[in-house]
Amino acid sequence: MIIQEPKTKSSQRVNMLDRNTILILQKWRLNQKEWYLKAGYNTSKEDQFLFTNKFNELYYPQAPNDWLYNILEKYDLPKITLHGFRHTHASLLFESGASIKEVQERLGHKDVKTTMNIYAHVSPEKVKETGERFASYVNF
Structure with missing residues (x-):
């Protein structure tokens, strides 16, 4: 999913994260799934964003x-x-x-x-x- 094209070709990149940060994000993802499931939102979709508002939408x-x-x-x-x-x-x-x-x-x-x-x-x-x-x- 493309929200906004990057300014330059070199702006398209993958940044590696350390193991501890990955673990924190994985825990957040589990919490997110649990909270949104209780609110009636499906967070198992392939295009699920990591950081969303209480309506499971992107923040402004x-x-x-x-x-x-x-x-x-x-x-x-x-x-x-x-x-x-x-x-x-x-x-x-x-x-x-x-x-x-x-x-x-x-x-x-x-x-x-x-x-x-x-x-x-x-x-x-x-x-x-x-x-x-x-x-x-x-x-x-």
């Missing part, structure tokens, strides 16, 4: 932004956008040691320059590590 596109805004306001947290989480994910991928190519493919960028220009900034911790890593290498 602005819903996640509204939820985020309410949480930030309720708990007096610094403002971040949903796209900000994408930026955080990219930064953490680099921090964890992922290569520029791995991050490019995960984010769906056609050109590695896009990834480099937008996401490949260096954190203060990494700047310090770079110096230590270089010294360890040359002084083996």
